[in-house]
Amino acid sequence: MLKIDNLHVRVAGKDILKGLSLHVKAGEMHALMGPNGAGKSTLGNVLAGREGYEITQGTVEYNGRNLLELAPEERAAEGVFLAFQYPVEIPGVNNTYFLRAALNAQRKHRGEPEVDSMQFLKLVRAKLAVLQLKEELLHRAVNEGFSGGEKKRNEIFQMAVLEPKLAILDETDSGLDIDALKMVADGVNAMRDPARAFLVITHYQRLLDYIVPDFVHVIADGRIVESGDRTLALKLEEHGYAWVAERKLVGAA
Amino acid sequence: MAGALLASLLSEPVPAGREHLAAALLRDGLPGARDEAWKYTNLRALEQRSYAVGDAQAATRAIDLDALLVPIESCARLVFVNGVFRHDLSNVQLVTGLQIGRSVDDGRGESAPTDGDLSGARSAAFSRLNAVLATDGPQVTVLDGATIAQPLLLIFVGVAADADLAWNVLARFDLGAGASLKVIEHHVAASPNAHLGNLVVNHALGAGAHLDLVQLQEAAPAATLIRRTTCRLEDTAVLSMHTVETGAQLMRHDLVVDLVGRGARFESRGVFALQGRQHADTHMVVTHDARDTACDIVWRGVADQRSRGVFHGAITVAPGADGSDAKLSNKNLLLSPNAEIDTQPVLEIYADEVKAAHGATVGQLDERALFYLRSRGMPLDLARRILVGAFCGAVLAEIRPTALRAHIDTLLAARLPQAETGE
Numbered sequence: 001m002l003k004i005d006n007l008h009v010r011v012a013g014k015d016i017l018k019g020l021s022l023h024v025k026a027g028e029m030h031a032l033m034g035p036n037g038a039g040k041s042t043l044g045n046v047l048a049g050r051e052g053y054e055i056t057q058g059t060v061e062y063n064g065r066n067l068l069e070l071a072p073e074e075r076a077a078e079g080v081f082l083a084f085q086y087p088v089e090i091p092g093v094n095n096t097y098f099l100r101a102a103l104n105a106q107r108k109h110r111g112e113p114e115v116d117s118m119q120f121l122k123l124v125r126a127k128l129a130v131l132q133l134k135e136e137l138l139h140r141a142v143n144e145g146f147s148g149g150e151k152k153r154n155e156i157f158q159m160a161v162l163e164p165k166l167a168i169l170d171e172t173d174s175g176l177d178i179d180a181l182k183m184v185a186d187g188v189n190a191m192r193d194p195a196r197a198f199l200v201i202t203h204y205q206r207l208l209d210y211i212v213p214d215f216v217h218v219i220a221d222g223r224i225v226e227s228g229d230r231t232l233a234l235k236l237e238e239h240g241y242a243w244v245a246e247r248k249l250v251g252a253a
Numbered sequence: 254m255a256g257a258l259l260a261s262l263l264s265e266p267v268p269a270g271r272e273h274l275a276a277a278l279l280r281d282g283l284p285g286a287r288d289e290a291w292k293y294t295n296l297r298a299l300e301q302r303s304y305a306v307g308d309a310q311a312a313t314r315a316i317d318l319d320a321l322l323v324p325i326e327s328c329a330r331l332v333f334v335n336g337v338f339r340h341d342l343s344n345v346q347l348v349t350g351l352q353i354g355r356s357v358d359d360g361r362g363e364s365a366p367t368d369g370d371l372s373g374a375r376s377a378a379f380s381r382l383n384a385v386l387a388t389d390g391p392q393v394t395v396l397d398g399a400t401i402a403q404p405l406l407l408i409f410v411g412v413a414a415d416a417d418l419a420w421n422v423l424a425r426f427d428l429g430a431g432a433s434l435k436v437i438e439h440h441v442a443a444s445p446n447a448h449l450g451n452l453v454v455n456h457a458l459g460a461g462a463h464l465d466l467v468q469l470q471e472a473a474p475a476a477t478l479i480r481r482t483t484c485r486l487e488d489t490a491v492l493s494m495h496t497v498e499t500g501a502q503l504m505r506h507d508l509v510v511d512l513v514g515r516g517a518r519f520e521s522r523g524v525f526a527l528q529g530r531q532h533a534d535t536h537m538v539v540t541h542d543a544r545d546t547a548c549d550i551v552w553r554g555v556a557d558q559r560s561r562g563v564f565h566g567a568i569t570v571a572p573g574a575d576g577s578d579a580k581l582s583n584k585n586l587l588l589s590p591n592a593e594i595d596t597q598p599v600l601e602i603y604a605d606e607v608k609a610a611h612g613a614t615v616g617q618l619d620e621r622a623l624f625y626l627r628s629r630g631m632p633l634d635l636a637r638r639i640l641v642g643a644f645c646g647a648v649l650a651e652i653r654p655t656a657l658r659a660h661i662d663t664l665l666a667a668r669l670p671q672a673e674t675g676e
Contacts, residue, residue: 048628051620076630088625092643098629101639106630141643158629 007058018222034219048082077109079165185210261303304419311337336420350399397429442473458490472500488514496523512546527560556592
């Protein structure tokens with residue numbers, strides 16, 4: 001589904017990703033871990049199409065297409081979803097309106113009929129129940145006045161409604177208490193599907209107790225330095241990221 | 254010296270008793286760059302134009318009013334076509350406590366009206382022009398204690414004529430003590446035209462009166478519209494006002510509010526949304542003359558392409574107007590590098606124990622918000638429309654009835670960017 005090869009990305013004149021390669025197949029759950037500044041969020045933003053990132057080398061193929069030449073909205077309509085590390089407040093735009101506009105824009109792009117407001121309400125109510133979110137949230141402006149936890153849960157709620165093929169979760173666990181973390185994990189697990197892939201970007205192993213990954217990758221200094229199964233996350237938790245860096249040095253010597 | 258404009262407007266004999274005003278106008282001319290109140294609005298192009306005075310065929314021009322009207326029930330509908338009152342299009346119900354007559358009696362055998370600013374300052378040239386040439390307009394009176402449930406519609410329809418026309422209308426609203434009225438002043442075009450409208454409206458609110466005023470301006474894209482709204486509020490009177498400016502090539506609105514009675518309150522919500530080469534200048538002057546008076550002003554402005562918006566909000570708290578509360582907020586969005594917005598909040602306080610807050614910003618659409626919407630699948634133009642709509646919507650939330658609000662939303666949506674506009 002997703003093939004990232006030798007990706008080099010520069011932000012504001014500084015090289016952040018330096019030859020990152022990662023292949024993700026449908027149905028897989030990948031976790032991307034690493035210390036601050038390693039380039040985790042840069043990867044998420046580049047995949048979603050944020051401006052300000054200069055691709056100096058490498059390719060990103062998504063379902064056989066060059067992902068990098070698509071506009072952000074085209075990527076979304078093709079099934080790419082980024083749960084933001086810092087969800088943006090949109091005053092004056094209510095959540096229901098926002099989500100229906102998003103869903104219908106995607107459907108229009110795909111040549112599918114638009115969803116009317118009754119159908120939409122039915123859909124969102126079903127999704128709210130899974131995430132244990134209050135219906136009142138639908139009537140509020142997007143993320144405005146939301147607590148940190150509510151914002152992150154709202155991201156997962158949007159994901160549930162939009163049903164992407166490739167979901168990238170950028171530190172969705174940061175700032176969540178254990179209850180909120182479980183709710184987010186439940187929301188993600190409910191969406192696991194042979195046709196859907198996840199890339200979970202996280203700093204801590206904690207989230208992976210609830211969302212069990214098929215693969216764990218460690219990113220350091222702009223590239224993936226270690227890949228393994230879920231036990232890699234546990235080793236990281238035990239030894240810290242310095243352990244990976246040391247191993248790398250040993251390997252290089 | 255006067256240019257072609259005043260010469261064309263004042264070439265015919267003016268109504269008796271108004272000759273001195275006409276002579277003064279011809280002598281002084283229109284405001285220029287050196288008149289502080291007009292420094293952002295250049296009238297040189299207008300000054301070179303000439304117009305026919307009044308529309309002799311206005312009474313018979315075919316108008317499809319239903320296509321233009323805001324779809325709401327009203328107690329009275331007063332329709333002016335090219336500045337001429339149309340009985341056949343108007344509609345007045347008999348309502349206890351509401352009286353409707355004429356503000357000027359054809360101009361025959363009557364001295365000039367004394368409404369507007371006749372101080373003689375050149376900056377008030379359009380007020381004087383109105384005093385010279387206005388020969389019609391409504392006089393609406395609400396008797397003491399009367400509450401008029403349904404809104405009164407005051408509609409100005411511009412329609413194409415053989416020549417570009419100038420019209421002058423004077424409207425007066427007198428609300429007695431404790432009276433209550435809702436007025437919707439609507440400027441709309443039945444067909445493309447480049448007329449010059451010059452409207453003076455006086456609102457006098459007696460003690461405890463309540464006026465809910467909506468001004469909806471969607472004049473023809475080539476039209477010029479000059480308005481002066483003066484409001485005088487006695488003790489505890491409340492003026493609650495919404496202003497929406499989307500039309501006209503050149504628009505100037507002087508809004509003068511005098512809070513002369515203790516506890517009087519003025520609330521203003523307004524928005525302008527401009528595109529093309531539109532120029533809209535709102536010049537608001539609020540004076541707190543009495544104790545415990547309040548004003549609460551929130552305005553938004555959006556300028557796209559090569560348009561220019563001006564917002565001047567001056568609040569003066571006069572000596573003795575202690576305990577006054579003055580709030581002004583003006584936020585603006587530039588959607589194009591070629592658009593311009595000038596905002597000028599001015600606060601002058603000569604009293605004690607005054608609460609005052611004012612702020613003004615001019616900015617651009619938040620890139621983070623745009624990306625957030627796009628990342629959810631909304632194309633750039635839709636994302637821009639949604640964000641700009643929300644920005645404007647912040648001042649429209651309290652507009653009632655909802656049918657009016659919906660009409661305004663639709664109107665604004667049509668004025669918002671349809672696509673990337675980086676011309």
